[in-house]
Amino acid sequence: MTLWEMGVSGGILILAILAVRRLFQSRVPRRTFLILWAAVLLRLLVPWRLEAPVSFYSLLESAGITDELEKFAGISIPESEMRNGSGERAGNGAKERAENRAEEFSDERAENRIGNEFSENAENAPEETGNGAVSEEPPFPSAGSGISLWKILYFSGVLFSGGFYLKAYLKYRRLFCASLPAEDPKVLEWVQSVPLKRKLKVRSLDLIGTPMTYGVLRPVILLPKGIQWEDSRQMEFVLTHELIHVRRFDAVWKFFLLSAACIHWFNPLVWLMQILANRDLELACDEEVIEQFGQDSRKAYAMSLISLAERKGSVASWGSGFSKDAMEERIAAIMRKRKYTKGSLAGAGILVLFAGVLFAATLPQKTAGENAAAVETEVSENADRDLPETEATESAEKDLPETEASESNEKDLPETEATESAEKDLPETEA
Amino acid sequence: MDVKLFDSELKVMDVLWREGDAAAKYIAETLKEEVGWNKNTTYTLIKRCMKKGAIERLEPNFMCHALIPKEAVQEAKTEELINKIYDGSADKLFAALLNRKNFSREEICRLKQLVEDLE
Numbered sequence: 443m444t445l446w447e448m449g450v451s452g453g454i455l456i457l458a459i460l461a462v463r464r465l466f467q468s469r470v471p472r473r474t475f476l477i478l479w480a481a482v483l484l485r486l487l488v489p490w491r492l493e494a495p496v497s498f499y500s501l502l503e504s505a506g507i508t509d510e511l512e513k514f515a516g517i518s519i520p521e522s523e524m525r526n527g528s529g530e531r532a533g534n535g536a537k538e539r540a541e542n543r544a545e546e547f548s549d550e551r552a553e554n555r556i557g558n559e560f561s562e563n564a565e566n567a568p569e570e571t572g573n574g575a576v577s578e579e580p581p582f583p584s585a586g587s588g589i590s591l592w593k594i595l596y597f598s599g600v601l602f603s604g605g606f607y608l609k610a611y612l613k614y615r616r617l618f619c620a621s622l623p624a625e626d627p628k629v630l631e632w633v634q635s636v637p638l639k640r641k642l643k644v645r646s647l648d649l650i651g652t653p654m655t656y657g658v659l660r661p662v663i664l665l666p667k668g669i670q671w672e673d674s675r676q677m678e679f680v681l682t683h684e685l686i687h688v689r690r691f692d693a694v695w696k697f698f699l700l701s702a703a704c705i706h707w708f709n710p711l712v713w714l715m716q717i718l719a720n721r722d723l724e725l726a727c728d729e730e731v732i733e734q735f736g737q738d739s740r741k742a743y744a745m746s747l748i749s750l751a752e753r754k755g756s757v758a759s760w761g762s763g764f765s766k767d768a769m770e771e772r773i774a775a776i777m778r779k780r781k782y783t784k785g786s787l788a789g790a791g792i793l794v795l796f797a798g799v800l801f802a803a804t805l806p807q808k809t810a811g812e813n814a815a816a817v818e819t820e821v822s823e824n825a826d827r828d829l830p831e832t833e834a835t836e837s838a839e840k841d842l843p844e845t846e847a848s849e850s851n852e853k854d855l856p857e858t859e860a861t862e863s864a865e866k867d868l869p870e871t872e873a
Numbered sequence: 874m875d876v877k878l879f880d881s882e883l884k885v886m887d888v889l890w891r892e893g894d895a896a897a898k899y900i901a902e903t904l905k906e907e908v909g910w911n912k913n914t915t916y917t918l919i920k921r922c923m924k925k926g927a928i929e930r931l932e933p934n935f936m937c938h939a940l941i942p943k944e945a946v947q948e949a950k951t952e953e954l955i956n957k958i959y960d961g962s963a964d965k966l967f968a969a970l971l972n973r974k975n976f977s978r979e980e981i982c983r984l985k986q987l988v989e990d991l992e
Contacts (some may be wrong), residue, residue, distance in 0.1 A: 610963070611962075616917075619911070620880075620910065622884065623908055646880075648881075652969050654963070654967045696966065696968065744988045748981060750971060751976045769971065769980075770983075770984065773984055777991035
């Protein structure tokens with residue numbers, strides 16, 4: 443799968459999740475959305491070679507739409523060329539471009555290393571659609587060695603954004619080194635009582651204004667220096683919140699979110715996901731705290747957070763609009779939280795299933811020829827199964843045709859159409 | 874003139890105030906035991922103190938001498954410190970309890986009111 447394809451299908455998934463999140467966020471556990479975001483990350487970070495024989499794109503194709511599009515674009519690709527994409531790309535002729543496109547879609551070519559796909563695709567990026575339709579491409583400037591301007595631009599973007607965060611991370615880690623061990627006996631007592639396989643440390647640092655946690659193998663909770671707990675309950679709330687982050691390996695998730703944003707730096711939807719998923723990480727944590735301490739603790743927890751926010755310095759900040767809303771969002775979510783019910787858990791299950799369906803539906807087709815064959819003969823029921831099942835589909839091709847499959851395909855179409863129209867609405871509403 | 878030192882730097886000075894002039898190596902070993910800092914961290918802090926004029930380096934052996942007495946040191950105020958390192962990247966990198974830099978009086982009041990309203 444090429445970078446562009448990953449980005450486009452990732453974008454579709456993101457928009458779908460945005461819609462679903464907006465509609466259902468007060469009705470299902472927040473953690474559900476973390477699972478959905480994880481599916482997007484899977485799409486954005488892993489170039490899937492296993493492709494579904496049936497997908498939205500191939501259905502379009504079998505309906506003859508792709509032929510129409512090709513005619514419209516004025517380029518026709520002989521079936522044989524599509525099927526037998528040749529080796530390395532040589533130059534920029536239309537014929538070679540067509541062959542390279544076939545190359546991208548075919549997963550039979552052993553030579554198609556992921557790196558190749560990334561770099562070739564950077565040149566083909568803008569006009570591609572997944573269904574094999576070819577449209578006019580602007581000629582790309584390329585040096586004789588084959589390194590194009592787009593490739594350079596792309597990698598500069600990755601280097602720049604990745605470098606920025608790496609630099610910040612290293613700076614903070616160096617500063618965190620100079621933290622002092624926490625001395626409050628109540629805190630130390632709490633640490634002792636924590637059942638965690640990894641060794642957890644709690645330290646105090648005068649350079650931070652809010653408690654934070656870092657470290658995966660050797661997690662550390664950092665408390666601002668001289669933090670005065672209003673009562674022991676507040677201390678427990680705060681420490682438990684950070685402990686939940688540690689337990690859930692949120693640091694790792696944040697890393698993956700950032701990586702996706704840097705690799706897809708040109709895709710604003712991925713940045714949006716990064717922001718929202720980070721917020722969901724916090725909200726899910728808050729939910730878990732309430733689950734542990736009980737519904738009655740909601741007000742106390744909310745007030746603890748507010749009093750923590752109060753104690754920071756009173757210097758005017760540049761604070762982004764997002765973070766101002768983020769705190770409000772958290773307080774509201776905490777106060778509105780209800781106990782998990784069978785209904786909310788069932789709803790969560792449905793949403794996860796929905797994500798699985800969408801994930802499978804946005805997998806790219808194999809080459810046109812192969813797919814036509816696959817669609818004609820057997821159809822598997824992979825469309826409404828989750829990831830592990832897609833591996834089974836290639837063997838399932840030989841199996842019996844399933845009527846459920848055609849039903850789920852019909853279900854796919856309206857959903858993906860809905861997300862495409864939602865595309866226009868969402869960016870404005872989310873902003 | 875009063876020198877402002879961070880907690881970490883004060884810890885380094887503490888060793889010198891307690892034991893008199895000491896080798897940087899000795900300070901590093903002591904602090905490793907006391908607070909768990911590695912050698913690089915301690916050395917960096919010693920150099921920072923030197924830059925602030927709190928420590929003087931004597932040769933041979935990188936001996937450290939405290940230039941200022943304990944009483945003359947002012948603990949750097951919290952706001953100054955926090956402003957020094959916070960930037961928007963922290964909330965993407967680390968799980969923080971509150972990712973906003975700080976809240977104004979009105980914002981705090983509004984949040985408290987929100988809690989009351991939703992109770």
